[in-house]
Amino acid sequence: MSSLPRRLHAIFTSTSVRATTKTNTDTVKASARSALSKEGRLQKVVEKFKKSSASQRFRASHGIYESTVRRLASAKQFSMIEEILEAQKKYPDISSEGFAIRLISLYGKAGMFDHAHKVFEEMPELNCPRTAKSFNALLAACVNAKKFDKVEELFRGLPQKVSIEVDLVSYNTVINAFCEMGSLDTGLLMLDELEKNGLEPDSVTFNTLLNGFYNNGRFSDGEKIWCMMESKNVIPDIRSYNSRLRGMVHDSRISEAVNLIDEMQNKGIIPDVISYNALIKGFCNDGKLEEAKWWYRELRKNGCTPDWVTYVALIPRLCEEGDFDMVIKLCTEVINHEFIVDTALIQRAVDMLVKEAKIEEAEELVELGKSRKHFQYKLKLPLDK
Known part of the structure; x- marks a missing residue:
């Protein structure tokens, strides 16, 4: 009798292994x-x-x-x-x-x-x-x-x-390559070289350098390049200002970034979604959600369309603060526009709604997701326990 359980275990284990092997084989073949x-x-x-x-x-x-x-x-x-x-x-x-x-x-x-x-x-x-x-x-x-x-x-x-x-395009491309490599100082040296060869830097030259220095946390060097650009009568454009905005936020100068938006508008340069995203991310990172939400409303009021950066910055913070109405609103926008974001971002919102007993709202988000290609089969309600 004692050997019977062992024999049964061997039979079922063997059957299970064959079934698993067959499933794996079928999966490989289907793939x-x-x-x-x-x-x-x-x-x-x-x-x-x-x-x-x-x-x-x-x-x-x-x-x-x-x-x-x-x-x-x-x-x-x-x-x-x-x-x-x-x-x-x-x-x-x-x-x-x-x-x-x-x-x-x-x-x-x-x-x-x-x-x-x-x-x-x-x-x-x-x-x-x-x-x-x-x-x-x-x-x-x-x-x-x-x-x-x-x-x-x-x-x-x-x-x-x-x-x-x-020509200047050649130099600008090389400067861009150095900035992409993180060799910012070498890129800056190319600015001296092109001038020695009788060429004048343009907005592309300076925007490439500004973006490189500000994005890499070298704010003071970025400011020197900004002054250099102005001294050469190259007028900053929206790309220039957006790089500077990101630099200010990166350097925890959020109040200065807000003032820069005013400066842009006074000079007739209309902020775009990248400009607003810089402030939204900055205030979200500082834990100042009300300010971030205010800038989101400004973004909308001024005719800009949010992009995936906007949603990735806001939705996690809104979930933390329990702002259900805005979470649902933004998640619905993401799903309807099929933005390429990590599905886990929306799933987090669904989980939060279920936790707070807002089952109907969670179900509506999941159903909406099932109707959209990017989210199809990926969103689901948490399993009942």
Whole structure:
């Protein structure tokens, strides 16, 4: 009798293992079939794209090229991107520098810098002139592909090799690369270099540096660059002010940031959603929710549309403070507009509503989520205990 339980345990354990193994195998097979199906659909997109490319009108559709490459890059189908872009070289458009620049830029945005470089190198063979414009496109492709360490190498070596003279756009791109790398002081040195070479910095130059220094917590250095910009009669624009606002908030100068909004308005520069988000985040971080809510209302009153940054800043704080009405309002906006936010943000609100016995409101949010693609099957009511 004592061996019977052991035999039964062995039988059921074996059955359970086989069932689990079968389930895992089925899951793997289903996943593989899904991947193959998706790849098959994308290959059809590629074939249709190549066929449509025979039309000059189609080749002039920049948006279609951008969206198709973006879709393929998102699916990591880089060979398919190469397939459609290399096919473009057989058309007479390739002798136009603008068309070659498009291919270089598309490869860069897909993270395929070596292919972008190859297009640039092939341009003479394709009877396509190379100027500072295509060189700048190559530099930009290098930045977009996040090959920041290669940008200076290209900038220093390639122009002389191919007899191209760099311009302000070239310098601005290199400065951007240094800022992206965190080499802010080196980027600032490029400002001196471009002036020594007879070029004048513009708003792009200064905005790139301001964004880099303010975002990296170097507020006092950012202020020096701000003064330098004004001394050179480069007028700050909305991007300049937004960088400074973020710098002030980052440096816990929230009252100064509020005053800067007034300065902007007095100078005819209309704050945008990025401006308001800086203040909303600042007040949320300081635990001053009422002020954050006031600026949210100002954002709305002045015709701005909230974005995901607005909601990510506000919703957790509203949940902490138990502001149910505004939580429901903002969560409904997020779901209706299908903003790309972590579903856990909305789930937290649902959980809070259930905890506070607001079951009906929680159910309405979950049902609304089920009707929207981004949140479908992800939101759920907490299990009853």
